[in-house]
Amino acid sequence: MSHLTTESVIGVIGAGTMGAGIAQVAAKAGHPVLLFDAMDGAGQRGLDNVAKGLSRLVSKGKMSQADLDTLVGRIQVINSLSDMAPAALVVEAIVERLDIKQQVFGELENICGDTTILASNTSSISLTAIGAKLQRPQNLVGMHFFNPAPIMKLVEVISGLDTDPAIAEAIYALSAAWGKKPVHAKSTPGFIVNRVARPFYAEGMRVVQEGGTDVATMDALLKQCGGFRMGPFELMDLIGHDVNYAVTTSVFQAYYNDPRFQPSLLQLELVNAGHLGRKTGKGFYNYAEGAEAPQPQTATAGTAPRSVIVEGNLGVAEPLVALLEGAGIPLTRVEGNGRLRVDDATLMLTNGQFSTRRAAKQGNRNLIQFDLALDYSHASRIALAPADQAEQSAIDAAVGLFQALGKHVTLIDDIPGMAVMRTVAMLANEGFDATNQGVCSEDAVDIAMQGGVNYPQGPIHWARQIGLAKVLTVLDNLARNYGEDRYRASPLLRRRVAGGAL
Numbered sequence: 018m019s020h021l022t023t024e025s026v027i028g029v030i031g032a033g034t035m036g037a038g039i040a041q042v043a044a045k046a047g048h049p050v051l052l053f054d055a056m057d058g059a060g061q062r063g064l065d066n067v068a069k070g071l072s073r074l075v076s077k078g079k080m081s082q083a084d085l086d087t088l089v090g091r092i093q094v095i096n097s098l099s100d101m102a103p104a105a106l107v108v109e110a111i112v113e114r115l116d117i118k119q120q121v122f123g124e125l126e127n128i129c130g131d132t133t134i135l136a137s138n139t140s141s142i143s144l145t146a147i148g149a150k151l152q153r154p155q156n157l158v159g160m161h162f163f164n165p166a167p168i169m170k171l172v173e174v175i176s177g178l179d180t181d182p183a184i185a186e187a188i189y190a191l192s193a194a195w196g197k198k199p200v201h202a203k204s205t206p207g208f209i210v211n212r213v214a215r216p217f218y219a220e221g222m223r224v225v226q227e228g229g230t231d232v233a234t235m236d237a238l239l240k241q242c243g244g245f246r247m248g249p250f251e252l253m254d255l256i257g258h259d260v261n262y263a264v265t266t267s268v269f270q271a272y273y274n275d276p277r278f279q280p281s282l283l284q285l286e287l288v289n290a291g292h293l294g295r296k297t298g299k300g301f302y303n304y305a306e307g308a309e310a311p312q313p314q315t316a317t318a319g320t321a322p323r324s325v326i327v328e329g330n331l332g333v334a335e336p337l338v339a340l341l342e343g344a345g346i347p348l349t350r351v352e353g354n355g356r357l358r359v360d361d362a363t364l365m366l367t368n369g370q371f372s373t374r375r376a377a378k379q380g381n382r383n384l385i386q387f388d389l390a391l392d393y394s395h396a397s398r399i400a401l402a403p404a405d406q407a408e409q410s411a412i413d414a415a416v417g418l419f420q421a422l423g424k425h426v427t428l429i430d431d432i433p434g435m436a437v438m439r440t441v442a443m444l445a446n447e448g449f450d451a452t453n454q455g456v457c458s459e460d461a462v463d464i465a466m467q468g469g470v471n472y473p474q475g476p477i478h479w480a481r482q483i484g485l486a487k488v489l490t491v492l493d494n495l496a497r498n499y500g501e502d503r504y505r506a507s508p509l510l511r512r513r514v515a516g517g518a519l
């Protein structure tokens with residue numbers, strides 16, 4: 018199915034947020050584009066929106082007026098579905114309803130030729146189910162763009178049970194030719210991104226629900242320590258709680274109530290209250306004019322370190338050693354298993370266990386765990402979780418140590434896996450599980466999460482940096498401490514750890 022060239026006519030149905038963006042992407046790649054919307058005037062409005070968006074680029078000097086005119090000139094608004102006949106590929110981006118999508122594709126099959134590829138931009142409907150009503154389900158494929166389509170790199174190419182693999186390959190190649198980063202995925206609930214991303218929201222809400230810390234602090238930690246562009250709470254407020262809660266609930270139900278995807282009561286409360294986020298002026302945050310933005314919790318000055326002992330290798334946190342040296346803090350290295358000692362405090366990277374429990378087991382009351390950072394050298398904030406039995410002097414020493422390295426320090430309650438580590442461990446776990454269930458490859462997980470939701474690093478790659486055995490330990494400790502199936506480690510992660518140990 019390599020018959021798609023830049024001369025191929027691309028049809029787009031639905032000229033809303035996504036359809037207009039997809040039409041722009043196809044036109045930018047040089048295709049003649051036919052744009053159809055069932056609502057009167059909506060097709061033209063979609064085209065006007067494309068022109069309006071591009072004219073901002075022109076006024077910034079990032080695009081010439083001539084290029085804008087050429088691009089917009091390639092998009093023709095049509096007023097009848099029957100005008101789609103010349104299309105070699107039709108991408109559907111209409112209302113998210115199975116019956117209506119089936120009906121539209123059914124009509125298209127009679128309008129277009131046998132070889133026309135029919136693609137759906139659906140986020141949540143089974144491609145297999147859409148195809149079930151078609152004469153040629155082998156020609157149907159998912160082409161899942163992300164919002165805004167002209168900017169976001171990812172396209173999930175979704176195969177239903179009857180999709181011809183050659184069609185999926187053709188759409189993969191076309192997406193790449195359009196400058197996108199395509200990945201293949203099997204039609205399963207949430208596909209890749211909307212499945213693997215669930216823990217980003219869910220773990221944030223778990224930490225807050227359990228009083229680990231507050232919303233603003235959690236967002237600050239995920240950004241300034243975890244390297245994510247947005248924290249989970251501000252992102253949910255932006256997406257809208259009605260939408261985000263509905264996606265979580267649909268994935269949860271589609272996986273037969275697998276506790277891994279269980280929605281949060283915290284979010285349901287916002288939905289019930291009508292606090293849907295930015296669009297209603299209130300969500301986890303208050304967007305009313307003059308409302309004060311809550312600040313993340315930041316510890317006041319601790320005790321400046323006189324010297325530090327580094328026991329063994331710190332693993333993923335090893336860059337801290339160079340930071341210590343750079344800060345001119347006298348440092349002694351001894352054998353051991355990855356600990357920092359400063360005054361009477363002992364610091365360890367979280368392993369998913371309570372600091373309180375680790376302290377008791379080690380017979381060392383002054384144990385304080387620190388969180389995972391994307392990059393310890395550049396992170397501007399770090400979380401510390403002292404054991405319940407830790408003395409104030411030890412907490413002050415731990416706080417002072419990280420402050421001496423130029424970081425804001427946040428003290429959180431003793432929550433298993435802390436903030437960043439448990440989020441990343443659960444994201445990677447979901448990525449391994451999607452791979453294990455044949456949804457996609459490990460590489461596709463990483464490409465999807467970076468290209469679809471801007472994660473600073475693919476979760477599987479990140480887990481390998483942390484060390485798969487360490488990530489497995491975090492998950493096993495979370496599972497033990499919560500006694501919930503939600504935290505069960507993916508068999509594939511377990512197998513990869515076993516393989517790595519060979």
Ligand code: NAI
Nearest residue numbers: 031032033034035036054055056110111112113139140164
């Ligand atoms: P939208 O509401 O902005 O646009 C939908 C357009 O389709 C409207 O202009 C409507 O008049 C038109 N339409 C509805 N029924 C039609 C029909 N039978 N024939 C022709 N046109 C029809 O919706 P949006 O956000 O663009 O979503 C469209 C599709 O893309 C949905 O399947 C959605 O799940 C999917 N999607 C949405 C994303 C988003 O972030 N908004 C991201 C990725 C996928």
